[in-house]
């Protein structure tokens with residue numbers, strides 16, 4: 062479904078991504094693990110069209126090259142990004158945020174079912190349809206951001222550190238919802254530092270360091286990998302470890 | 310005396326509210342501080358005057374001609390003047406400065422064309438200039454009509470902005486432009502539409518104002534300034550805020566004029582403006598814009 066090849070990206074002289082290749086199959090769930098500054102957000106932005114990679118990068122989605130497609134039109138192709146910091150419309154209500162998510166043409170048919178689906182997935186939002194999103198908690202805003210992305214009827218959902226800054230219990234709820242989304246057949250590409258939860262809902266994963274892919278494997282392989290354990294799974298017995306150390 | 314002041318104040322405020330709606334859209338959504346905004350209003354007033362005197366066209370009917378023309382002209386101006394600026398602007402702040410300079414030039418261009426066509430005299434025409442009584446206060450029927458039109462169109466626009474997906478998109482771009490692409494919204498297209506819609510509203514204000522006020526080719530600046538005061542009072546990009554703030558400003562001016570001194574109305578307006586800038590720069594109701 063998604064096929065990234067030879068993708069490099071720089072900010073001025075700084076090379077944030079160096080010759081990245083990443084694949085996500087239809088309905089597959091893939092995680093990218095990496096420390097702060099590894100380039101995870103930059104990669105998702107490049108896929109969503111919000112950052113411009115160097116010439117020669119291949120971004121194929123369902124067989125179409127997206128390189129020349131501006132960000133606002135990529136949603137039409139079935140890619141929806143839940144960005145770092147959520148990017149919700151804070152002045153607007155929950156319901157209005159969801160309505161805006163359904164702007165793409167591909168989202169028009171079945172909009173009301175999809176909305177009902179989002180509210181079933183996040184019952185907390187259903188009670189607060191008319192609340193201004195800016196007044197909601199971080200976890201609730203994350204739900205709005207994910208719900209808004211789902212309203213566009215995506216084939217692939219890009220999630221940039223959805224668990225960042227959330228209390229452990231909320232993280233549990235969130236990943237519960239992501240599991241349901243995955244089971245509904247939507248492909249997931251998740252960027253995370255919360256290794257335990259993100260691997261638990263993924264088929265495969267990549268390890269990223271300083272703008273490069275330095276390892277990959279199935280979720281099981283990665284869970285057992287010493288590199289991953291050293292880098293992310295600190296002391297045993299800490300179930301919600303979010304260590305931000307570098308991958309060795 | 311108080312009732313009469315209140316009625317006159319509200320009627321005056323209706324005009325201010327109407328004049329401010331378009332500016333708040335242009336400034337809040339398209340991020341263009343249009344200094345030639347008042348000239349758009351005056352141009353529409355003259356257009357209505359010509360249609361009325363030359364073709365005997367009823368000003369209410371003229372709305373159907375002048376407002377679409379205002380939309381198209383603003384759309385064209387956006388394409389020719391603003392788009393190159395928006396394309397090269399590094400950020401919202403530099404676009405704001407560039408647009409101030411460009412529209413400042415446009416102000417004199419339009420004013421010059423109006424002066425050449427109509428001279429510098431005060432112009433008016435007589436339409437519905439019959440007295441009617443409202444709550445025991447006698448006012449001209451054309452003023453009452455202007456108030457009704459302001460509430461009608463202002464309220465209608467508010468409903469469009471809050472109930473339609475199109476209006477939500479405008480508000481979304483006003484507050485969170487960096488997230489627009491995530492939902493498939495093209496900010497440039499939205500900005501263009503908001504600017505054109507603002508021009509249509511300026512035209513509407515011009516038609517309505519011409520029904521009861523005298524106007525001159527050089528009078529646009531006052532409208533721009535008052536509209537700007539109302540926009541800031543109501544919160545940039547906040548339509549309901551502009552409506553309420555417009556009515557409020559009318560009331561304040563009427564009260565100051567009646568109970569203190571008519572010569573102080575303008576001073577009072579700018580006094581409030583200054584206080585707001587110092588004490589609550591996001592407007593009474595907070596802004597729908599993010600600056």
Ligand SMILES: Nc1ncnc2c1ncn2[C@@H]1O[C@H](COP(=O)(O)OP(=O)(O)OP(=O)(O)O)[C@@H](O)[C@H]1O
Nearest residue numbers: 072075077095096097098099100101102103104145
């Ligand atoms: N707009 C930008 N301008 C300049 N440098 C940037 C910009 N965005 C990111 N960078 C740099 O690129 C590198 C990768 O950043 P990126 O945000 O992709 O990392 P990340 O893996 O998402 O980190 P985090 O876990 O902290 O979110 C960093 O060194 C960062 O400083």
Ligand SMILES: [Mg+2]
Nearest residue numbers: 101102103145
């Ligand atoms: Mg990041």
